[in-house]
Amino acid sequence: MKTLDWNTLFGERARRIQASTIRELLKLTQRPGVLSFAGGLPAPELFPKEEAAAKAAEILRQKGEVALQYGPTEGYFPLRAWVAEWLGVSPEEVLITTGSQQALDLLGKVFLDEGSPVLLEAPSYMGAIQAFRAYGPRFLTVPAGEEGPDLKALEEALNQEYPRFLYLIPSFQNPSGGLMPLEARRRLLEMAMERGLVVVEDDAYRELYFGESRLPSLFELAREAGYPGVIYLSSFSKVLAPGLRVAFVVARPEVILKFTQAKQGVDLHTPVLNQILVHELVKEGFPERLDRIRTTYKAKAQAMLEALDREMPKEVAYTRPKGGMFVWMTLPEGLSAEALFRQALEENVAFVPGGPFFANGGGENTLRLSYATMDRERIQEGIRRLGKAVKGLLATA
Template sequence: MTVTDNASTATATAVTAPPPPLAARTRSTGGSPVRDILAVTARPEVINFAGGLPAPELFDTDGIAAAYRAVFAETPARALQYSTTEGEPTLRAALAARTSARGLATDADDVLVTTGSQQALSLLATALLEPGDTVLVERPCYLAALQAFGLAGARVLAVPGDEDGTDPGALEELVVRERPKLLYTVPTFSNPTGRTMPAARRAAVAEAAGRYGLWIVEDDPYGELRFEGERVPWIASYEGARDRTVLLGSFSKVMAPGLRLGWLRAPDGLRRACAVAKQAADLHTPTVNQLAAARYLADNDLDAHVARVTAAYRARRDAMLAGLADALPAGAAWTRPEGGMFLWVRLPDSYDTTALLPDVVRHDVAYVPGAPFHADDPDRATLRLCFVTQTPDEIAEGLRRLGEGLRAAAHRTA
């Protein structure tokens, strides 16, 4: 006689239920368009003006390697051990000294080391924002900042501006009407535009923040890459903003992005809140990288290295500026940055740089369309070009290809 096990049969034939859905914030916030473009344009024959990549041939590989060797020779156990969330004391002290030397008195205890300055944005979003809080950003704005604030559930509004950056009158109007919690700005050699906010506007932004009660997140990854002109003081150094400004810095553009070393300088209460958020995120930034960076700063002249990098980048910017008029259609306009890594192009209204990109990439050159940099209605005739990754000769060839691609695409759509 055969005995049927009803329980086993039921289990074998049961329909498997799907897992619970992803969090709504991950479904509503897309990936980075820049990363997507980089994946598409990874072919070696493509001259890629899309990435925000420092020139690898300019990395001080010997100096960095020597710093790591010294750390492993002298303090191997410490280098491979857990560390404090706030960061290695030697590195924090060195960062404080560099910040103080540039006009903003800073103690080591004012600094929190982060895993790249991108992590600082995530920590600040966690520490400051509740879902539905309003954040003000520049128009256009750094892409990954829009992602970080979007993942926090913030309502992100763009502040109108012009060739000098954020307009103080428009900022004040939005602050009064919308009661935002923070303003995010890259005031020096902005990503994506390359623009720099003048001192008078910085003072006005600082004054508005003090008068209306507003946090300022001042992101400065490019500030040391100045080719010409005079340095403009940080917003954080202005009297009205000192108790409410978070200053972000990074070694990614002046030492090497693979180290993933950034930092934030913030008032005590907010810095402590960010440290708590960091404990939950990754406990601490890798110890060995922090110690190696501190050793590099002790044994080398980082300012001299930055001067060599900026000299090369200046020549590359000049090469791009020299070739743009021939590459771009009549009626196009572009910025002339005094430093940094990017310039911003606006084509005539009839051009949609997102729609045109696949055609242009067929000519083995790439850019980033401007639309994703906008928190509000995108300007689809804009694009960003990075001028630091290629040599002047490669830039000239890339612009020749860009011109061909734009002309071919325009002819097909005419």
């Protein structure tokens, strides 16, 4: 019998899908005793376990023939209508997706050909880079910091090339935690409108603000200005439960139609039971739930910042997030976050080295810390251990 060499049988696309070294590294963080700031996971104590259990049972008993049946690709209509009302759009402009991660893949499928230019922030969400990469685009990047993308660099990039789309996370960016100020949002939108540029706004963290209120999204500003070119992505993962895999895209009906056709080939539709459950969980008391989530993350962020202020040597810089789940740290130039990762593991503490968040390389001296999953004591103990590892690395540098 002829033996099969699978690697020669896979297609071109599979060759672009590589196991990331970072995911291999992160497996080490699962060891017992490791305090991990690595995962981007929401706080499990915020999951509506009892409520979901009761509602799921009720849904299955009362609407089992709908919940267990195939459903429309666009999504369970009452949930689409709820999202539409929440965002002030019409239900025809909403597509329910299986996580925002699916929306990122659909974006690649619908907009990217091999070699297509696509513009991202550096750093940007690793999962987006991975989803787009499968379609073989050419990544263009602009530096981004605590106030979002560098608009000068963005303008220069746009003057040179017209990308298929610009992908941005303007509020509490993953991984940098950055927040684009209102003026920057307006300026960016002007640039997009002048050029007819498609902007993809990934707003997974929007509701997790620590201040008084949230900023208007690019999508809202674009609607006010009559510009249809912003595609808006958001998700129930960070405000309800990521395991339900329910998220949504909002865009002009022409775009929604193309995404719907593309989604049909992927999973026909997002699980109906999960969509009904999400609808039941958000239709009452959602603002109060968001308040609880914000209070919880704000306290965790504060605990981390207090500990960082106490434990980190002055050579190390870190952001002070105004919302979201992440602190972004920069080591002195020339130091490697991967080397720190190994040293930190010896102290039983973990984080994500920043390199993989840069689509075109760089950022070797950066790292992401998530404060979302641990309690105050463990955050403080973890940062104490990390401080020790950082001082150790600096001493040997």
